[in-house]
Structures are given as C-alpha cells and as structure tokens.
Amino acid sequence: MAFKFIHLTDTHLAFQGLKLYGLDPRARLDAAVADINKHHSDAAFAVVTGDLTHWGEAEAYANFAEAMAALEIPYVAMVGNHDLRKVCLGALESAPRDANGFVQGTRQTPQGLFVFLDTLDETSHAGEMCAKRLGWLAETLAAAPADMPFVVFMHHPPFPVGVHAMDEIALKQSAEFAEVIAPYRARIRHLFFGHVHRPISGSYGRIPFSTLRGTNHQVWFELDPNADEHLASHEPPAYGVVLVNRETLVVHTHDYLDESRRFPFEAPEGIADRDYALNFSAP
C-alpha cells in the first residue's frame, strides 16, 4: 500500500470571524480538516507549506492551532511571507525548528527523508534562504545515507513559474539553493511549495514539483507581465493527497468544497440506443 500524506497550503488565518477578501479562512480550513478526517484519516500526516496566517498575530496562530487540533492526523506547520517566525514557533509545537531558530526540520518516512525549509524574510514578501539556512540544508542532505531519497517542502518556489507578480516575490537565492541541492538532484523525488495560490506542476532541473491553491483566496492566472492588474480570485480551494511508493509519487488535487453534480457512468440522458461509451461486448 502506498504511503499517503496530505499537502495543504496558504491557509491565511487571522482572528476568528474575519472575512478575508469576502471569504472566511477559518471556516474554509475547518472544511478541509473535516474532509481530510472523513476521507484520509489513513494519511501519515499533513504538511502545511506556509502562510499559516495573514498578519502573523498570536491570535491568528491560536486560531490556526484550534482549527488544526481537530485534524485526526499529525501535521507539520511551515512559515511563509505572511508569517512571523517567533510568534509561529511560540504558538505551534508542530512547527519544526533548527539549532539556529529557523522553522526547518526533517521527518523520516518509509519513502525517504522529508525536508522542511524556512524561506521567510520578515522584511519582504520575497523568499530568503540565508547562509545559515542553506548550511543547514547542505548538512542535512549530506548526513543522510547515500541511498536515501528526499522529498523537499518550502513556501517560496526557487524558480519563476511564469505568473509575473509572484515571480517578483519568489526565492531570492535561487542560484545558491540550486548549488546546494545540485549533488542530490537525482535523489529528490519531489519538491512541494506554496505561495503562488495556483495549481501548478512540472519539473525543475529534473526534480518534479507541484503546488496548490490555498484554502482561502487564490491568485488569478495571468502570464502577461504588462497586465494592468495583479488579481486575486475566488477559484475553489484545494488540498493535495499524495500517494508514494518505491516507483511512483502521485499528487491528487482535491477541490474539497466542490458541489457540482456527481453521476454514474451511464448512457447520456435522452439517448436510448447507445451505451455510455463504446460497447466492447457488442458483436
């Protein structure tokens, strides 16, 4: 059976009751938690790839912790550009921490070492990996046994995704990050990130990657760098369900608030002389 875990991102909680861009981030996180409990309580854990809060107040982390306390599986809380490191670490035991006080850590799994990175720069919305954080990453990767695969998680993408406004605030040290992981590229099975509030997948120097819509608001799909406006949207929220075995790592994106019609595969209504598709049993 595949090893299963959950990817959540950009929950953007504030104080309880706040409507953020016309949406209630706590209610939408509660709905995600309820859906995960109902359908994926067999997952090993969930990873939340940053922007846990919108403004980083202690009250917002308490709101986040209360919502996540209902989750029946453990979770790893990471930081993004809307978080504050000390407030997060003070509020959430599920946030990893390294010897330098950054929200970084690892988790050993049957499918390799999962590595959680802190790309928060508390003076900018762009991402940062300073020398200390890159040093921790280099040591962590070097210390693993030579046949150990890795799965890496970070808030900011370490490369441009083509959504210009988000590329302006991607990881600043993309070259330095690429240099640190260069000897391990073949062993990094997947890179998960948040930040862009969009469903995007592809590869980065042969490392497969994916990201997701957040659980509250989204970033509208705009590739034109000269677009008049950088827009947010009410596209549906999602979480990821990841199935991993030795050969494959499969990411399912689930629009957990979707209420569109569900129906069995039968012949289309009003057509009496056809099966639902090609009928292979026909003579």
Ligand SMILES: [Fe+2]
């Ligand atoms: Fe975000």
